[in-house]
Amino acid sequence: MTQRMRGGPLQGVRVVELTKVWAGPYVGKLLAFLGAEVIRIESLDSLDVTRTYGVKDINKAPGFQAVNPQKLSIQVDMKKPEGIKLVLDLLGKSDIVVENLRPGAVKRLGLGYDVVKAVKPDIVFVSMGMYGSEGPLAYQTGYAPCFAALGGLSLLVGHEGQPPAAMNIRYADSTFGTVAAYAAVAALIHRRKTGEGQFIDVSAVESMTSMIGDTIMDYTLNGIVHECDGNLHAEMAPHGVYRCANDEWISIAVASDEAWRAMAGVIGQSGNAHFSSHASRKANEAELNRVVSEWTATRDASEMVGLLQDAGVAAAKSQSSVDLVADPHLWGRGFYREVTDKSGQAKNIVGPSWKMSREAKITQGAPQLGEHNAYVFGELLGLSAEQQKEFAEAGITR
Amino acid sequence: MSAMRGIMVLELAESVSGEYCGKLLSDFGAEVIKLEVPGGGSPTRQLGPFANKGADPERSGLFAYLNTNKRSVALDVTTPAGATALQKLLGHVDVVIDDHASGWLKRVGLDPEALEANWPALVLCSITAFGQSPPEDRLHAEDLTVFHASGLGYHTPSGSPDELSPLKGAGRFLASYEAGLDAALCISASLFEREISRLGRFIDISKQQVLASRLDYVLSQMVAGDMDVSTSRKQFDLFGPTGIFRCRDGFAYIWMSAPSHWDGLRKLLGNPDWMNEFPERWLERECTPERVKLCRQHIAEWLATQEKETVAAEAQKLGLILVAVNNARDLQASPQYAFRKFFAEVDHPSLGKTLHPTVPYKLSKTPAQINAPAPLLGQHSELIGELS
Numbered sequence: 001m002t003q004r005m006r007g008g009p010l011q012g013v014r015v016v017e018l019t020k021v022w023a024g025p026y027v028g029k030l031l032a033f034l035g036a037e038v039i040r041i042e043s044l045d046s047l048d049v050t051r052t053y054g055v056k057d058i059n060k061a062p063g064f065q066a067v068n069p070q071k072l073s074i075q076v077d078m079k080k081p082e083g084i085k086l087v088l089d090l091l092g093k094s095d096i097v098v099e100n101l102r103p104g105a106v107k108r109l110g111l112g113y114d115v116v117k118a119v120k121p122d123i124v125f126v127s128m129g130m131y132g133s134e135g136p137l138a139y140q141t142g143y144a145p146c147f148a149a150l151g152g153l154s155l156l157v158g159h160e161g162q163p164p165a166a167m168n169i170r171y172a173d174s175t176f177g178t179v180a181a182y183a184a185v186a187a188l189i190h191r192r193k194t195g196e197g198q199f200i201d202v203s204a205v206e207s208m209t210s211m212i213g214d215t216i217m218d219y220t221l222n223g224i225v226h227e228c229d230g231n232l233h234a235e236m237a238p239h240g241v242y243r244c245a246n247d248e249w250i251s252i253a254v255a256s257d258e259a260w261r262a263m264a265g266v267i268g269q270s271g272n273a274h275f276s277s278h279a280s281r282k283a284n285e286a287e288l289n290r291v292v293s294e295w296t297a298t299r300d301a302s303e304m305v306g307l308l309q310d311a312g313v314a315a316a317k318s319q320s321s322v323d324l325v326a327d328p329h330l331w332g333r334g335f336y337r338e339v340t341d342k343s344g345q346a347k348n349i350v351g352p353s354w355k356m357s358r359e360a361k362i363t364q365g366a367p368q369l370g371e372h373n374a375y376v377f378g379e380l381l382g383l384s385a386e387q388q389k390e391f392a393e394a395g396i397t398r
Numbered sequence: 399m400s401a402m403r404g405i406m407v408l409e410l411a412e413s414v415s416g417e418y419c420g421k422l423l424s425d426f427g428a429e430v431i432k433l434e435v436p437g438g439g440s441p442t443r444q445l446g447p448f449a450n451k452g453a454d455p456e457r458s459g460l461f462a463y464l465n466t467n468k469r470s471v472a473l474d475v476t477t478p479a480g481a482t483a484l485q486k487l488l489g490h491v492d493v494v495i496d497d498h499a500s501g502w503l504k505r506v507g508l509d510p511e512a513l514e515a516n517w518p519a520l521v522l523c524s525i526t527a528f529g530q531s532p533p534e535d536r537l538h539a540e541d542l543t544v545f546h547a548s549g550l551g552y553h554t555p556s557g558s559p560d561e562l563s564p565l566k567g568a569g570r571f572l573a574s575y576e577a578g579l580d581a582a583l584c585i586s587a588s589l590f591e592r593e594i595s596r597l598g599r600f601i602d603i604s605k606q607q608v609l610a611s612r613l614d615y616v617l618s619q620m621v622a623g624d625m626d627v628s629t630s631r632k633q634f635d636l637f638g639p640t641g642i643f644r645c646r647d648g649f650a651y652i653w654m655s656a657p658s659h660w661d662g663l664r665k666l667l668g669n670p671d672w673m674n675e676f677p678e679r680w681l682e683r684e685c686t687p688e689r690v691k692l693c694r695q696h697i698a699e700w701l702a703t704q705e706k707e708t709v710a711a712e713a714q715k716l717g718l719i720l721v722a723v724n725n726a727r728d729l730q731a732s733p734q735y736a737f738r739k740f741f742a743e744v745d746h747p748s749l750g751k752t753l754h755p756t757v758p759y760k761l762s763k764t765p766a767q768i769n770a771p772a773p774l775l776g777q778h779s780e781l782i783g784e785l786s
């Protein structure tokens with residue numbers, strides 16, 4: 001099977017996913033992009049919402065296809081004891097299992113760490129929960145914006161003097177997934193050295209807090225509780241997003257007096273003593289932002305980025321979704337790339353965040369439901385064609 | 399036992415992304431040696447939050463947070479003597495982390511393109527704003543501009559009125575933390591393979607690309623042509639009465655998209671009349687702007703009389719997705735964070751005993767641990783004699 005030998009640092013590693021929606025599947029996506037063989041366990045009777053959301057054909061669901069390229073799919077009814085037995089047989093031949101089902105669900109299924117460890121002592125078992133799998137609040141559940149709210153991020157994002165407005169609603173799941181993937185690979189290193197597997201308990205809320213560690217340190221050190229303050233930055237001024245011609249926006253960040261002198265030259269403020277030092281720019285920040293806004297208001301965002309960059313100033317257009325999918329640099333780096341699904345249809349996907357030497361090949365789109373039943377049940381688990389047929393007819397692999 | 403004990407890492411990085419990456423490895427037991435320019439050291443030492451310690455050069459809480467378990471060697475690799483010492487050090491380490499601008503590594507004698515020929519077993523990771531070959535109009539960057547080049551910025555916050563500007567991400571360094579995380583993932587995967595293959599690898603991390611990759615679910619659908627793109631700042635948004643509401647003691651976030659959430663709210667509120675004026679299953683089938691507005695008004699009136707933790711606990715038990723909007727004080731007081739020991743006390747020679755946020759994963763056999771505070775500048779410079 002070509003899935004096993006695509007190159008990449010995790011070639012030869014087998015991952016099984018008991019996951020839903022985005023954060024859990026994102027772990028599998030990252031590990032697949034690093035070369036692992038990732039098998040997603042699905043069931044017709046308990047389909048992931050991304051398989052069905054907004055579409056009739058579960059094998060053409062855009063949301064599912066977005067998060068699951070280069071994976072394998074098998075069908076197992078985990079409500080049947082024979083199904084659980086099959087999953088355990090597969091886990092016995094796997095290196096990592098990732099789950100992000102509701103709190104306690106894997107245990108109720110009979111797939112808790114103790115059970116899995118009994119059949120595969122060196123398994124790396126990754127459990128993902130909003131608050132982690134244990135503790136006084138572990139029973140609580142939520143979606144991505146809840147993680148960001150609980151983790152301390154949402155309160156920090158908003159306009160000055162207004163209630164917090166939070167990060168974009170899509171933020172959080174993929175960060176949570178990356179955190180879990182990193183912990184899993186750290187455990188793989190340990191296992192390769194010692195033969196020992198382990199249980200990993202990942203918290204979505206804590207994943208969020210890790211993205212503002214220094215802000216939290218200001219509280220533990222100095223008792224300072226930060227709240228939303230628009231686009232202000234203690235060490236940079238200007239530091240903002242300014243309206244340009246045609247309802248476009250430009251982001252500008254000035255971190256030094258040298259950068260300010262360069263910017264002042266471009267926007268005609270070279271002689272303005274109100275802005276000569278960082279301290280004076282902070283003291284006169286409202287005026288500073290007014291002056292910058294006046295300069296940007298009637299100009300083209302991309303032209304201003306060019307002028308400021310030529311002068312050595314950090315500036316970038318605030319990219320809309322139109323800009324983003326057309327960004328030639330992202331295409332040039334292979335971030336967007338084409339894969340092909342079982343039906344032969346080519347499709348663009350979001351590839352890995354990284355470039356690396358000896359990368360894993362990424363060529364296949366997301367799997368159809370049960371596309372790899374025969375490979376997994378036959379080749380990996382050694383079931384005869386007859387046995388596979390019996391399992392299918394009994395509804396165990398549907 | 400530590401997952402990465404015995405792994406030697408040389409940290410040339412001197413900003414948040416590379417230092418955070420190094421911390422993710424050092425808290426798992428990797429031996430991270432940080433090279434710092436004599437005199438001032440890493441620029442992160444000049445960034446707050448600062449402890450109230452006058453002009454003490456070791457007073458940066460940012461540096462203390464990012465550099466736990468590391469050792470500091472004072473060495474300027476941009477001098478001829480420093481460059482020579484660097485070449486010797488490269489023979490002793492498994493990993494190098496850098497986060498200077500593209501081109502800097504080559505100038506100090508560690509050309510990524512010569513990696514395979516000269517240092518075949520070395521894992522070299524570079525973190526930059528836009529990757530190794532940035533276009534001319536992306537040479538200069540800060541986390542704010544990267545955040546906005548990635549698509550996350552333009553769409554932050556969700557539901558923003560058009561007259562207000564798009565915003566920065568939470569905190570000062572979101573782009574850097576995210577990039578440091580992907581760097582640590584790629585480095586550790588490379589180390590896993592290297593245990594057998596003995597081969598190194600060059601890893602090129604672009605902060606812009608990392609942040610854009612976080613949009614995975616929506617951006618993949620957009621680039622595939624399955625979801626519309628537009629210049630709307632609401633293009634990533636979901637519609638409905640979800641959002642942040644003021645409470646008596648702060649703010650709470652409520653999510654409602656399914657009948658079970660509506661039923662939970664009904665139970666929590668004791669079946670008020672206003673809810674009965676909404677059609678059943680309106681959230682999925684008849685979610686009009688007028689209904690959303692009306693629903694939000696009622697929720698706002700009610701939540702204004704509630705306390706965030708108490709109402710969240712009640713709501714959660716009824717299947718309603720409602721949570722507190724926490725600040726740093728709430729997090730330190732969180733019983734869940736206490737249970738998981740998310741905060742760890744670290745005794746630093748200059749800052750004293752301080753609580754640090756730790757990591758979001760608990761590993762049963764090889765937990766991440768902070769065994770030593772961030773180093774003083776040049777505290778371990780004698781290592782250079784041992785290693786060269």
